Amino acid sequence: MNDWLQLKGKRVLVTGLSNRRSVAAFIGQELRAVGAHPIWMVRTEERREEVAKITGDDPVLCCDVREQDQIDQLAVDLKPFGPIDGLVHSIAFARYDGGEQPFHKTPREHFLEAIDVSCFSLIALAGALEDQLAAGASVVTISISTTTMAAESYGYMAPAKAALDSAVAFLAKSLASRNVRVNAVRAGLLKTRSSAGIPGYADAYLFAEQATLRHVGLTTEEVAQAALFLLSPRSSGIAGQGLQVDAGMGLNYFDRSILERATRFDGE
Numbered sequence: 001m002n003d004w005l006q007l008k009g010k011r012v013l014v015t016g017l018s019n020r021r022s023v024a025a026f027i028g029q030e031l032r033a034v035g036a037h038p039i040w041m042v043r044t045e046e047r048r049e050e051v052a053k054i055t056g057d058d059p060v061l062c063c064d065v066r067e068q069d070q071i072d073q074l075a076v077d078l079k080p081f082g083p084i085d086g087l088v089h090s091i092a093f094a095r096y097d098g099g100e101q102p103f104h105k106t107p108r109e110h111f112l113e114a115i116d117v118s119c120f121s122l123i124a125l126a127g128a129l130e131d132q133l134a135a136g137a138s139v140v141t142i143s144i145s146t147t148t149m150a151a152e153s154y155g156y157m158a159p160a161k162a163a164l165d166s167a168v169a170f171l172a173k174s175l176a177s178r179n180v181r182v183n184a185v186r187a188g189l190l191k192t193r194s195s196a197g198i199p200g201y202a203d204a205y206l207f208a209e210q211a212t213l214r215h216v217g218l219t220t221e222e223v224a225q226a227a228l229f230l231l232s233p234r235s236s237g238i239a240g241q242g243l244q245v246d247a248g249m250g251l252n253y254f255d256r257s258i259l260e261r262a263t264r265f266d267g268e
Helices: 023-033 045-050 068-081 108-132 157-178 201-211 220-231 256-263
Strands: 011-015 037-042 060-062 084-089 133-144 181-187 242-245
Touching: 011 023, 023 037, 023 220, 037 068, 045 060, 060 068, 068 108, 084 108, 084 220, 108 133, 108 157, 133 157, 133 220, 157 181, 181 220, 201 256, 220 242
Parallel strands: 011 037, 011 084, 037 060, 084 133, 133 181, 181 242
Antiparallel strands: none
16 A cells, blocks of 8 residues: 555544535545544434444544533543544534525624634644644644635635634644644535535535636545645645645636626627
C-alpha cells in the first residue's frame, strides 16, 4: 500500500457521521484506503445503529456535543485507544423547519444553538482531548467556501461558520505549543442529507454546478481528499488556515454562460 500521505496506522477520530453521503463517511472511507484507523463519534445510540453498515468493525462512540459531560466522557472512552493522531470535526446544525425567513428575524435561541453545535463544539472537543492528541496531530474542521455572500436561504448558518473559521485561527495558536495543527476545509456546495434540509438548496446547488470553472459540481470525495491531506504530515507547513475547495466557483460568478442566461430577455 502506498503510504505517501504517511497516515498508515494513524488513529483519527471522525465526528459527524450521519449516512453514506455525509462528508464524515467519505473521510472515513479515504482513511481506511490509506491504512489509517477511524474512530467514529455519533450523537446517539440510535445513530450508532443506523450507521453500523458504514462503520463495520471500527469503534463507534456516542457524544452529544451540546452536553459538556458527554464530551468529558468521550475523552475517558478514548483513552484505551492511545494517542489520537487526528480529529475531524464535521458537525453543524441549524433549524430550517420554519422555512426561509429574513436574517433579522432569526430567533435568538436558534442562532445560539447553531453557534454552540457548529462552532463551539470544535473548541470543546479540542479542550477535552488536548492531553490525548499526539505530538504532530492534526485537527480538521469542515467549513464553507464563503461566509460573506449573503445567501438568503442559508441564513444564520453562515455567521456560525464564520465563527468557526475564526476559531480555527485561535485554536491553531493555542494548540501550537503542543505541536498540534488546526485547519479547515472550506467546501463549496455538496449533495448531502443535511444540505437537503436547507430551503432553496437545490436551486443553489444547480447554480453552483454551472459556476465552477469546469461546470461540474464539487463532489464529497474531493472534500474528503482535501481533508486527508490536511490530516497528513505532508501538510505540516499549513496551520490555522482555510483550504478553499470549490472547483473555482468563488472566482467564476461572471462566467459568460451564466451572464447570458441571466440577462436574456423573455422571448429571445
